Amino acid sequence: MDLLDDYLAGVRARGALFCRSVAEPPWALRFNSPAPLALGAMLRGTAWIIPDAGEPTRIGEGDIALVRGPRPFTAADRLDSPVQVVIDGPEACWATAEGPESAGNNFQLGPRTYGLDASGSDLFVTAEYLMQGDVCDRLLVSLPELLVVRSEPEMEPLLDLLSSEVVREEPGQQVVLDRLLDLLLVRVVRSWFARPEAEPPAGYRALEDPHIARALRALHEQPARPWTVAALAAEAGLSRAVFARRFADLVGEPPLGYLTGWRMALASDLLRESGASVASVARRVGYSDGFAFSNAFKRVRGESPSTFAAR
Structure with missing residues (x-):
């Protein structure tokens, strides 16, 4: 065991909430109540991550963003794109044109997949981690509210597996997705802490x-x-x-x-x-x-x- 093992021991994904968003520009997703830690991967196209507090950051294909909750944030193809979909916790999703009464129904294209057009050019996958406890907090407080790890060759196989697995509806799918997220989180955090501007936990x-x-x-x-x-x-x-x-x-x-x-x-x-x-x-x-x-x-x-x- 080492420090990162201990800090991440309570972050094991179990039934993590996924949102695979397929869209054609202009598009924007609003995350009203994000978990303590949310991971977003741009599998196709480009986007902006726009936190309510802080500067927007552009992400490209293969980039991975970590957003530290609980402050809301928006993901969009452009800074001025109007919000089309609101994600408000694990059970409430709706298109803004129809309001909360349509939660979870009016833009679902398949298991864990949402969008207004299944043939959209942009593909963005998000997953939320539930983190609780002081040990996990030692990791959380060392992360900025938004960080982006740019596309790396070592991440590509994991993102390819995530892209193919998230569209399936087969036995054991959730376990596979959870473990993929665990791998991605460790690789992203390790990559971030290797940067000179990062402030890793004491002792890292x-x-x-x-x-x-x-x-x-x-x-x-x-x-x-x-x-x-x-x-x-x-x-x-x-x-x-x-x-x-x-x-x-x-x-x-x-x-x-x-x-x-x-x-x-x-x-x-x-x-x-x-x-x-x-x-x-x-x-x-x-x-x-x-x-x-x-x-x-x-x-x-x-x-x-x-x-x-x-x-």
């Missing part, structure tokens, strides 16, 4: 250092272990002083500070589980008793674990 770029990477992987794989700086330095194969200095330089905070933050993110997600107790969560994230855990949680999160769980 530190994985390029083999010594610090070993310590980070150990922390993520065994968060409940009673780690000390000396033990982490031994894991990294460095002296204690060199390790502490290099870790802080590359990750942006001291080793034990990073460990505490990671434990509290895991604890926040565990506290959301039905039947979770403060004592059981404390043990799972490395605290011998609920009192010590509660103090640490309140110091980091500003409220007690029991208050957080009740809220």
Whole structure:
């Protein structure tokens, strides 16, 4: 496991909402209530992604956009094209000419396919991810509200598979589509974080250092272990002083500070589980008793674990 594995562990697509839009210019799709993370792939033609807050971005054939919700956005062939279709959550879609009363019926061309003309020249596929929890939030907050990864040769086979699979209505189709989306999301995020202007989560770029990477992987794989700086330095194969200095330089905070933050993110997600107790969560994230855990949680999160769980 590494940092990206952990951040994406809660993002596995399960029954992801797809919209395959076939259109002839001028066209525009309005996404009123996007999920925390939406992926859009331009399979044919060109378009603009127009967030309600922020600058529009043009995407071309083979480009993939990630839009961080929940703010609405519009996808259109031109900046001034009037909205023709409104997508308002998983069950409500309608053409603006006929209004919400026609939701889901008046422009459906087939399973997961929508448009006003099945022979349209432009083809745009979107999928929405439901992301919940503090671990996922560590990934979300590191992404801009809109990012675009331009067409890359490695993405083409995945997009080809997505294009062919989304039009089928065969047993197991949803599982195949979900796994394709998982692959696309990992590749897009990895490609984005490789850019100099990106701001990946704490520790992500530190994985390029083999010594610090070993310590980070150990922390993520065994968060409940009673780690000390000396033990982490031994894991990294460095002296204690060199390790502490290099870790802080590359990750942006001291080793034990990073460990505490990671434990509290895991604890926040565990506290959301039905039947979770403060004592059981404390043990799972490395605290011998609920009192010590509660103090640490309140110091980091500003409220007690029991208050957080009740809220």
